[in-house]
Each structure stands twice: as structure tokens, then as C-alpha cells.
Amino acid sequence: xxxxxxxxxxxxxxxxxxxxxxxxxxxxxxxxxxxxxxxxxxxxxxxxxxxxxxxxxxxxxxxxxxxxxxxxxxxxxxxxxxxxxxxxxxxxxxxxxxxxxxxxxxxxxxxxxxxxxxxxxxxxxxxxxxxxxxxxxxxxxxxxxxxxxxxxxxxxxxxxxxxxxxxxxxxxxxx
Amino acid sequence: xxxxxxxxxxxxxxxxxxxxxxxxxxxxxxxxxxxxxxxxxxxxxxxxxxxxxxxxxxxxxxxxxxxxxxxxxxxxxxxxxxxxxxxxxxxxxxxxxxxxxxxxxxxxxxxxxxxxxxxxxxxxxxxxxxxxxxxxxxxxxxxxxxxxxxxxxxxxxxxxxxxxxxxxxxxxxxxxxxxxxxxxxxxxxxxxxxxxxxxxxxxxxxxxxxxxxxxxxxxxxxxxxxxxxxxxxxxxxxxxxxxxxxxxxxxxxxxxxxxxxxxxxxxxxxxxxxxxxxxxxxxxxxxxxxxxxxxxxxxxxxxxxxxxxxxxxxxxxxxxxxxxxxxxxxxxxxxxxxxxxxxxxxxxxxxxxxxxxxxxxxxxxxxxxxxxxxxxxxxxxxxxxxxxxxxxxxxxxxxxxxxxxxxxxxxxxxxxxxxxxxxxxxxxxxxxxxxxxxxxxxxxxxxxxxxxxxxxxxxxxxxxxxxxxxxxxxxxxxxxxxxxxxxxxxxxxxxxxxxxxxxxxxxxxxxxxxxxxxxxxxxxxxxxxxxxxxxxxxxxxxxxxxxxxx
Numbered sequence: 001x002x003x004x005x006x007x008x009x010x011x012x013x014x015x016x017x018x019x020x021x022x023x024x025x026x027x028x029x030x031x032x033x034x035x036x037x038x039x040x041x042x043x044x045x046x047x048x049x050x051x052x053x054x055x056x057x058x059x060x061x062x063x064x065x066x067x068x069x070x071x072x073x074x075x076x077x078x079x080x081x082x083x084x085x086x087x088x089x090x091x092x093x094x095x096x097x098x099x100x101x102x103x104x105x106x107x108x109x110x111x112x113x114x115x116x117x118x119x120x121x122x123x124x125x126x127x128x129x130x131x132x133x134x135x136x137x138x139x140x141x142x143x144x145x146x147x148x149x150x151x152x153x154x155x156x157x158x159x160x161x162x163x164x165x166x167x168x169x170x171x172x173x174x175x
Numbered sequence: 176x177x178x179x180x181x182x183x184x185x186x187x188x189x190x191x192x193x194x195x196x197x198x199x200x201x202x203x204x205x206x207x208x209x210x211x212x213x214x215x216x217x218x219x220x221x222x223x224x225x226x227x228x229x230x231x232x233x234x235x236x237x238x239x240x241x242x243x244x245x246x247x248x249x250x251x252x253x254x255x256x257x258x259x260x261x262x263x264x265x266x267x268x269x270x271x272x273x274x275x276x277x278x279x280x281x282x283x284x285x286x287x288x289x290x291x292x293x294x295x296x297x298x299x300x301x302x303x304x305x306x307x308x309x310x311x312x313x314x315x316x317x318x319x320x321x322x323x324x325x326x327x328x329x330x331x332x333x334x335x336x337x338x339x340x341x342x343x344x345x346x347x348x349x350x351x352x353x354x355x356x357x358x359x360x361x362x363x364x365x366x367x368x369x370x371x372x373x374x375x376x377x378x379x380x381x382x383x384x385x386x387x388x389x390x391x392x393x394x395x396x397x398x399x400x401x402x403x404x405x406x407x408x409x410x411x412x413x414x415x416x417x418x419x420x421x422x423x424x425x426x427x428x429x430x431x432x433x434x435x436x437x438x439x440x441x442x443x444x445x446x447x448x449x450x451x452x453x454x455x456x457x458x459x460x461x462x463x464x465x466x467x468x469x470x471x472x473x474x475x476x477x478x479x480x481x482x483x484x485x486x487x488x489x490x491x492x493x494x495x496x497x498x499x500x501x502x503x504x505x506x507x508x509x510x511x512x513x514x515x516x517x518x519x520x521x522x523x524x525x526x527x528x529x530x531x532x533x534x535x536x537x538x539x540x541x542x543x544x545x546x547x548x549x550x551x552x553x554x555x556x557x558x559x560x561x562x563x564x565x566x567x568x569x570x571x572x573x574x575x576x577x578x579x580x581x582x583x584x585x586x587x588x589x590x591x592x593x594x595x596x597x598x599x600x601x602x603x604x605x606x607x608x609x610x611x612x613x614x615x616x617x618x619x620x621x622x623x624x625x626x627x628x629x630x631x632x633x634x635x636x637x638x639x640x641x642x643x644x645x646x647x648x649x650x651x652x653x654x655x656x657x658x659x660x661x662x663x664x665x666x667x668x669x670x671x672x673x674x675x676x677x678x679x680x681x682x683x684x685x686x687x688x689x690x691x692x693x694x695x696x697x698x699x700x701x702x703x704x705x706x707x708x709x710x711x712x713x714x715x716x717x718x719x720x721x722x723x724x725x
Binding site for chain 1 (some may be wrong): 202206208209211293392
């Protein structure tokens with residue numbers, strides 16, 4: 001029974017030391033949750049209300065600014081960011097997560113002893129597993145690369161190509 | 176130290192050939208443009224081929240399914256990680272047929288002007304993979320991952336036409352609502368894991384039944400289960416988690432609407448059936464009193480949601496002018512009808528021959544054809560005239576009789592009137608309800624019949640517009656392939672409604688029998704009065720729980 005529930009010693013220890021929900025009746029539980037919610041709200045509002053009465057109000061245009069960093073702000077925050085930032089961020093996150101998934105794999109791979117039959121089998125399977133996984137990620141990356149989602153100066157390259165034929169044509173916005 | 180590492184065998188991998196085929200289709204969709212250059216039509220053909228290959232793989236694998244299903248691709252102890260049983264085989268075949276239908280619809284309407292076919296089909300097939308996984312698991316983490324895998328591509332594909340403001344708004348609503356539902360569901364899942372330290376839903380069900388029976392802290396288990404079911408209800412679009420549905424369906428491209436209207440509901444319903452089956456199987460080892468207390472609580476909960484869902488859907492549909500939006504509400508109502516079967520399935524007096532599950536399966540199959548036909552016709556009217564309101568259908572009987580007539584078939588079938596398949600589907604559903612024959616079931620029957628009556632009015636508004644109102648709009652010729660597709664759907668509805676009345680049900684019954692049951696919960700037959708055969712671990716759990724709560 002325990003073997004099925006906890007596969008590693010760490011999990012077993014975690015499970016054994018986890019706090020058990022106490023309280024004999026549902027009323028206690030519900031009261032507890034209610035008190036938690038009420039006090040959660042009260043704490044937040046009490047701090048705000050107390051601040052409202054205690055703090056001096058000396059308004060100044062610098063203090064009213066959204067980013068009070070000493071530099072005058074240019075424009076407002078409702079500008080449209082270039083989608084390329086998001087594409088790069090997404091690619092970064094995918095490879096970041098991939099590294100996180102590589103880590104446990106590498107631990108198992110390193111710990112397996114290739115001299116024993118079982119260790120060798122695990123190493124073989126692990127290599128193929130990771131190649132498969134990595135291959136799928138790379139396919140997505142190649143797709144992005146091939147179709148120009150990684151070109152930072154995409155609009156400019158489009159302009160150069162077009163301008164040979166029709167100098168007046170504006171580059172197509174293609175994000 | 177390597178006993179804890181588990182390696183899938185070739186046999187295991189072969190059993191999941193359909194899922195792997197879908198993954199291969201996804202990779203092929205991305206690799207093909209790298210080699211051959213971008214072409215939307217190529218992507219469409221790859222998706223169609225992948226769908227066909229998945230159906231073939233499913234049929235090949237389906238022959239090897241044993242009596243009670245197999246749990247593969249997981250160590251033996253982690254039962255239910257990925258399940259292969261008759262139900263998954265049936266669902267995969269229906270879903271893939273429907274995916275093929277949606278792809279054909281896309282070929283007819285959008286293939287010419289589509290510039291991002293690869294991305295479209297990666298998202299479409301990706302969500303299909305998520306839905307397939309949703310129906311084939313009893314593991315909490317897999318359930319969450321599968322629901323997310325089905326949802327995330329759906330969010331993106333709703334806003335696929337990025338210059339369309341309505342689509343962007345719909346997608347944003349869908350994302351926010353989906354995110355909140357996922358958070359609620361994860362909260363429930365973490366509570367369940369915290370309470371029972373296991374991810375296996377069957378184990379959780381067994382423990383929860385004992386837990387509810389001892390009465391200690393039963394509020395927390397109710398909260399956990401409610402949160403867990405909320406995530407599933409979001410995918411079904413059951414009231415009160417239905418708000419995304421009309422907006423997403425109205426804003427999305429019509430192929431996407433067609434796809435979401437059936438597939439996401441179907442997958443979530445099958446998942447729900449599996450979860451409630453785990454609960455009803457878990458009570459088998461207990462006394463009749465516990466069975467009735469726990470199961471009728473669950474049944475009434477689901478039953479009330481089902482009744483509210485279909486009533487709400489039908490009444491809201493009544494006021495709609497946009498046909499896509501009206502069909503969205505109609506799909507909410509149909510999800511309500513199907514939820515009724517899920518509700519009585521867990522009821523202690525549920526009929527023993529799996530007729531509620533069979534009724535849902537038949538309903539899903541027929542509903543897929545009705546929706547493919549109805550949305551296909553709405554799509555053609557929209558492509559040709561640009562309108563998707565009820566007015567756009569004025570005089571369609573004269574303007575395009577070859578699509579107006581199958582539209583009548585689909586609509587009458589959606590109402591559930593003879594001689595169409597929708598009637599037969601509803602009859603099997605009501606019969607299954609009647610077989611159980613208790614207060615809940617009779618209430619649900621009354622609600623269902625009343626709703627059929629209400630739905631008559633709004634479906635017939637379109638029929639009236641098509642044949643009785645004619646404001647002299649121009650006639651048009653719908654695409655030939657599309658006309659063929661919707662007429663085939665109409666023909667199937669008649670055939671299933673008049674000639675092959677019993678066949679779908681017989682097939683569905685064969686597939687509904689013997690759901691996968693993890694070893695811990697056997698014997699499976701919950702109606703056997705198996706009070707004496709309490710498994711030893713349940714007894715130990717009872718003391719464990721009693722100790723924990725002191």
C-alpha cells in the first residue's frame with residue numbers, strides 16, 4: 001500500500017511530516033476557513049485605512065507618476081509592444097523548461113552503471129527518450145527559425161526585397 | 176536503486192499507438208513545411224492522413240482490449256495513468272471521424288484563403304490529442320495536463336484570425352475563464368492529494384467514501400470534490416461554468432466552433448463518466464446504506480446541474496439572433512441532457528446493463544452528426560452571404576434548397592423529434608432514466624421533456640425563416656462538396672432514426688461494458704451486495720483516518 005503511494009523516500013518523509021487537518025467537526029473547519037477569509041480581508045484593508053489617516057498628504061507631480069524613478073516618463077504605458085519580444089520570451093521559456101527537465105534525466109543517466117545489464121538498459125532507453133523529447137522541441141524551433149519568427153529586423157528585410165521592384169510600396173506589417 | 180525507474184515495453188507503446196500517431200501527425204505538420212515549403216492544403220492533407228492513421232491504429236489496438244481494459248504506459252502500481260479500454264476506443268474513433276469532418280469543412284471553406292494552415296492544424300490536432308488523453312486517464316496529474324493540453328490550443332485557435340476583434344475578445348474571455356477554472360481545479364486536486372497522498376482517482380474515491388462515512392471533516396472533501404468537478408464542468412460548459420461558450424462560439428471561425436461544440440464537451444463527459452464510475456465502484460465494498468448516502472449525494476448534485484444546464488441553455492437560446500450563438504446555447508442544453516445520464520449512472524438504483532453510458536455514447540455519436548450538419552450549413556450561408564443571423568436564412572428554401580432541407584433534418588433532430596436520429600438518442604436517454612425509476616430520474620425526465628418543448632420554438636424559428644419568410648434575397652449555389660457533406664449528415668440522421676435504430680445502441684453497449692477498473696477496487700459489479708468482501712487496505716484506511724482526525 002505504502003509502496004504504491006510513495007515512490008521515493010523523500011516523498012514518504014514529506015507525507016509523514018505533512019500537517020494533518022485537525023478539528024473534529026465540520027463546524028470547526030468552516031469557522032476556521034471563514035475566520036481566515038475575514039481576517040485576510042481585514043488585514044489588507046486595515047493597513048490601507050491606517051495609512052490613509054496616518055500619512056501626510058503632500059502631493060507632487062513627481063510622486064503622482066506611475067514610475068517614480070527619477071527619470072521623467074516618456075509617453076504613457078498603453079503602447080503596443082512588438083510581438084517579437086513575446087516570441088523570443090516564449091522560445092526562451094521553452095528552452096528554460098527543457099533544461100529543468102534535462103536535470104533529473106541527467107541525474108538518472110549519470111547514476112546508472114553501464115557495466116550492469118540493467119544500468120545499460122536504462123542508459124540506452126534514457127538516451128532515446130531524451131533524443132525523442134529534444135527532437136520534438138527542436139522541430140518547433142526549426143519551424144520558427146525557418147519562417148523568420150526569430151529575425152529581429154524582419155520588417156526591414158521585407159522592405160529591401162520589395163524596394164527593388166516597387167520603391168513606393170510600404171513594408172507589410174507582418175507580426 | 177533502479178527498481179523505482181520504470182521503462183515502457185514495446186507492448187505498452189504499441190497499445191498507445193493512436194496517441195503516438197497523433198503526436199507523429201503534429202510533428203509531421205511542423206516538419207513538412209520545412210521540407211516542402213508552406214502550403215495550407217498540404218497541412219490539411221497531413222491532418223486528414225493523420226486522422227485516418229489514428230483510426231486505423233485504434234481499430235488495430237481495439238482488437239486487443241481485454242474484458243476490463245488495460246492500464247499501460249505506467250508502472251503497474253500507478254494504475255490508471257493511461258487507460259486503454261473499450262470506452263477509449265469508441266471515443267477515439269468518434270472523435271477522429273469528427274476531426275475528419277471538421278477538416279473537410281475547412282477544405283471547403285477556408286483552404287483557399289488560409290495562410291497559416293500549419294499552425295491551424297497543429298492547434299487543432301493538439302487539442303484533439305488533449306481530448307483523447309482526457310478520456311484515457313484516472314490520474315489526477317494526467318487529468319490536469321490533458322485538460323490543459325485540450326484547452327490551450329483551443330484558446331489560441333478561437334482567436335486564430337488575429338485581425339478579427341470579436342475573435343480576439345472571445346479568446347480573451349475563454350482564456351480568462353479557462354485560467355480561473357484551471358486554478359479552481361488545481362486547488363481541488365491539491366486538496367485531494369493533500370488529504371490522501373495519492374494521485375490515483377480510484378484510490379482517492381475509495382478513501383473519500385470511507386472519509387465521508389466517518390463524517391470527520393467531510394466539508395473539506397466536499398470542497399475538494401466540488402473544485403475538482405468545476406474544472407471538468409468548465410470543459411462541458413455546464414451551468415454555472417458556461418459563460419465562455421456562447422462568446423467563444425460566436426467569435427471563432429466556424430470550423431473551430433463546430434470542432435469545440437462537440438469535442439470538448441464529449442471528452443469532458445467521458446472523463447466525468449470515468450470519475451463517477453470510480454466513485455460508484457469504490458462504494459461496492461460498503462454497506463447499502465453507505466452506497467445510497469454517497470452515491471445519491473453525487474447523483475443529485477450532478478442531476479441538479481444537468482437540469483439547470485439544459486433549462487438555462489434552452490431559455491437563453493430562445494432570445495438569440497445570431498445562429499452561431501443560438502447553436503452554442505443549444506450545445507449547452509445538449510450537454511445538460513448528456514449530464515443527466517451521468518447523474519443516474521452513479522445512482523444506487525442505476526440499471527445494471529450500462530444503459531446510461533450507452534445512452535451517452537449514442538447521443539455523442541448522433542450529436543456529432545447533427546452539429547456537423549447544422550454548423551456546416553451555417554458556414555455555407557455565411558461564406559456565401561456574409562450573414563450569420565436568423566435573417567440570413569430568410570427564404571433559404573427557395574434560394575438554396577439543397578442545404579435548406581438537410582438543415583431542417585438537423586434542426587428537427589436537434590429538437591429530438593421523430594423520424595430523426597436525435598429522437599432515438601433522446602429516447603434511449605429517457606429510457607435509461609426511466610429504468611432507474613426513482614424520484615431524481617423522474618424529475619430529470621420531466622425536465623428533459625419540458626426542455627424539448629422549449630427548444631422546439633427556437634429551432635423552428637430558423638425553419639420558419641427558411642420556408643415561410645421570403646424577403647426576396649438572391650439565390651446562391653453552395654459549394655458542391657459542402658452540400659454533399661451536409662446531405663450525408665442529413666441522410667445519416669434519417670437512417671439512424673428510421674432504419675438502424677438499434678445498431679448504434681448495440682454497438683455503444685458493447686463499448687460501454689467493462690470500464691477499466693483498477694485492481695484495488697475489484698470486484699467491479701457495484702450492485703453485488705459485497706459487504707463481506709471489504710478489501711484489507713480499506714479497513715486499515717478507516718482506522719488510519721480515524722486516528723488522523725482525533
